[in-house]
Amino acid sequence: MGGTVPAGEYRLRVIQDSPALPGTLRWAVWLLAGEAVAVALVAAYLVYEDLTGTANDMVVALMVTAFAIAGAVLLFVLARALSNRRAGARGPVIVLQLMLLPIGYYMIQGGLAWAGIPIIAIAVAVGALLVTPSSTKALGLG
Known part of the structure; x- marks a missing residue:
């Protein structure tokens, strides 16, 4: 049996894990994943409504559902990119968090403070955690 490694010459390649994520980045990833789950649940509800409800x-209706699905995937x-320490993901995440602030504000103004306040709090927390x-x-940005 012929192989690519000559007999007697075996080399062991050691793969070292990178150091653990710092707590701030880990929390930001978890909060971002939580946001993704929440948007995915909203998307699932919208799919249900599209299939069972009557739309004008x-x-x-399908565009709103597609937008929610795309948001959850994004x-x-x-979140995965940040957990893999991809520096390029930080900017888009911060932009998305800034976009959540007016959404939360108008939810509060519309009488949905129970949803608006947590949205604002999580958006501010994720943004703050990412710039620590x-x-x-x-x-690798500092």
């Missing part, structure tokens, strides 16, 4: 405009992808020195260093 089915095209609009949040999952960005330990997260910045772990992403």
Whole structure:
């Protein structure tokens, strides 16, 4: 039997794990994954409503559902990228968190403070966790 490694010459390649994520980055990833799960649940509800409810405009209903599904996927992808220390994911995540602030504000104004306040709190927390020195260093940006 012929092989690519000559007899007697075996080399062991050691793969070292990178150091653990700092707590701030780990929390940001977990909160972002939580946001993704929440948006996925909203998307699942929208799919259910599309299948069982009556819509005035089915095209609009399907577009809203597709937007929710795309948002959930994007949040999952960005959470995964941050957990893999991809520095390029930090900017889009911060932009998404800033976009959640007016959503939470208008939910509060519309009488849904029970949903608006946590949305604002989580958005601020994720943004703050991502700009801490330990997260910045772990992403190789500082």
